[in-house]
């Protein structure tokens with residue numbers, strides 16, 4: 001009988017073990033060296049005293065978000081904030097340092113400055129759609145375009161949009177009528193209504209005009225917003241070489257083709273219209289508006305458009321009758337930009353005009369759709385507050401709930417305005433914004449320095465819920481916006497439209513449009529919601545939304 005053979009595996013096994021040990025040792029040495037090198041970096045040393053969750057080598061804090069849904073990531077961020085109990089928090093996405101600020105005082109240091117105006121690299125995702133438009137441009141280009149665009153949001157121009165806002169409110173009423181008694185996602189309708197309004201006011205196009213390409217355009221804008229959301233929270237899709245091979249990338253290509261083709265075509269036609277108006281001797285309306293006002297460098301707005309937080313929507317033109325600006329005379333933002341391009345001292349190419357119109361379409365759409373959807377859901381939950389809103393509308397419209405809403409009516413909607421502000425406080429459609437600081441910044445809430453080159457995230461969502469600024473921060477209480485209470489808070493404690501030179505240029509447009517759409521619907525319907533605020537599954541990436549949708553039911557008023 002042959003003897004069992006001695007297995008040489010023992011030798012192989014020990015070789016395997018020793019190479020495993022060598023590899024582990026090697027990796028450990030690399031990690032230790034990496035750790036010491038990393039800790040020696042200037043930006044890491046400078047921010048050592050800023051609290052932040054525990055990191056792991058190489059990944060930093062990025063591991064915490066792996067495999068989580070968008071609403072889980074949002075919850076996680078809020079939990080970290082509660083655990084840290086600090087107004088300033090740091091996190092590392094790989095080696096990249098990100099600093100979040102959650103107090104009005106620090107927000108003012110960043111947003112109120114004329115130095116930290118550059119957006120963080122994450123905004124690059126918008127580039128294929130918006131090019132170098134106002135949202136992402138920087139330096140002199142941003143400054144001159146901002147100054148050029150600000151007058152196109154002058155009250156006299158916004159007033160001329162009232163018939164468009166009313167038409168869209170009526171369409172919403174018709175749509176709600178069909179949904180009576182059923183539970184439905186109100187965001188679908190608000191999104192459609194805001195795109196329609198923007199198409200007409202930004203480009204002078206309706207869904208049914210332009211051989212129905214207006215309709216395709218509206219759909220493309222909504223789908224592009226959706227792709228951007230997905231790329232925001234699916235971090236691997238942000239990596240361009242990888243994204244290029246996905247189905248989504250092809251879809252994006254075709255959507256952008258629809259969007260850009262229509263914008264270019266409309267610009268061409270609008271330019272012809274401009275020359276026709278000029279040949280008839282009509283004056284340059286853009287120049288008239290510019291000559292009537294003064295640009296405020298500090299707020300990046302025309303003076304009259306600036307102070308909605310303290311003066312609400314009132315300004316020196318409010319006493320004019322909105323019927324002065326008839327429908328015939330109405331020009332869209334695009335028409336004004338073309339007029340601007342032929343005004344003294346302004347240089348802007350057709351391609352740049354296209355980028356600015358695309359930017360307005362993007363910025364004005366999802367933000368307003370989310371804002372109005374939150375407001376309607378909140379009114380469905382807080383029936384007593386809805387009742388007060390209706391009482392106010394009854395006082396304004398008396399027994400004629402059918403007539404068009406006028407600009408002067410909107411000035412009387414003081415309680416509705418407070419409801420809107422309170423909803424923007426608790427559920428700001430843009431929950432955070434990010435800036436890249438180009439020089440070291442000292443914060444005021446503690447002995448903290450943010451090093452040059454860092455991305456700073458200003459978290460409106462958390463600032464608006466900071467107990468330092470609001471007594472009962474989680475309670476939905478429109479009276480937080482009574483003038484006397486506003487005066488007791490720092491200005492930067494309420495910044496849904498951001499603040500300072502780079503704040504939202506469309507804020508007054510947004511407030512006016514929201515008032516007309518909401519009042520239009522609320523004078524006809526009672527809104528109901530089965531979900532309470534505590535059950536909202538918030539998803540906070542580019543735009544704050546509810547993961548489960550904005551479900552309401554409506555019943556028609558007698």
Ligand code: HEM
Pocket residue numbers: 134135136146359360363364365367368371428429430433434496497498501502503504505506507509510
């Ligand atoms: C409730 C509605 C809206 C909210 C909450 C909102 C909020 C904001 C915020 C927070 C910013 C700053 C973004 C940043 O720094 O990253 C911004 C910028 C901007 N918004 Fe709005 N927005 C709204 C509606 C609109 C509308 C209706 C328009 C146009 C019709 C518009 C046009 C813009 C533009 C062009 C910018 C870029 C300004 C610049 O960088 O100079 N927004 N908006």
